[in-house]
Amino acid sequence: MFKNKIKLIIFIVVLFLSSISLSFAEDYLIGIGDVLKISTWKEPDLSFDQLQVRSDGKITFPLLGDLQAEGKSTVALKEAIEEKLADYVEAPNVTVTLVGPVSQKYYILGEVQAVGEYPLVKKLTAVQAFALAKGFTEWASKSEIILFRREVGKEQVIKINYNDIVKGKLENDILLKADDIIIVP
Numbered sequence: 001m002f003k004n005k006i007k008l009i010i011f012i013v014v015l016f017l018s019s020i021s022l023s024f025a026e027d028y029l030i031g032i033g034d035v036l037k038i039s040t041w042k043e044p045d046l047s048f049d050q051l052q053v054r055s056d057g058k059i060t061f062p063l064l065g066d067l068q069a070e071g072k073s074t075v076a077l078k079e080a081i082e083e084k085l086a087d088y089v090e091a092p093n094v095t096v097t098l099v100g101p102v103s104q105k106y107y108i109l110g111e112v113q114a115v116g117e118y119p120l121v122k123k124l125t126a127v128q129a130f131a132l133a134k135g136f137t138e139w140a141s142k143s144e145i146i147l148f149r150r151e152v153g154k155e156q157v158i159k160i161n162y163n164d165i166v167k168g169k170l171e172n173d174i175l176l177k178a179d180d181i182i183i184v185p
Helices: 002-018 074-085 126-132 162-166
Strands: 035-040 048-052 058-061 065-068 094-100 105-110 116-119 145-151 154-160 181-184
Touching: 035 074, 048 094, 065 074, 074 094, 105 126, 126 162, 126 181
Parallel strands: 105 181
Antiparallel strands: 035 048, 035 094, 058 065, 105 116, 145 154, 145 181
């Protein structure tokens, strides 16, 4: 019994480490309400500690006016700003950092220790979501977990069997998307 728990813990740790995104900046797409830090090297007037993406998906940047931020990665936004700033600043070096990710979320309900809304700030699997929700309650039906997903034009109901995942069937450990709802009966 004790060895099985140790194996499970090791499995979960390996799973977490194997899916950590080294390219977070390229994974997360900026959305409405997200807060960005934009720094332009040697240009303090073109640097901001907190710049919130407006409801129209844009940010306002000096010299450049309104720029589309929604739907871009931080790397893509950085490149767009640098390209446009090149008309005004010699060899601009811009850094865009996501400091307040609020636009992409997922929800986990039911028999978990910490029910709630969670930010989706990197590639995240179902098992990782269960861990962030502090695991299951003793009454959880781990083989009958349901994920509801709405994408343009279609709704999906996906069954997740946690027991199969811990037995090595990793195809059941799906990647979450924004606005996914996980229900643990």
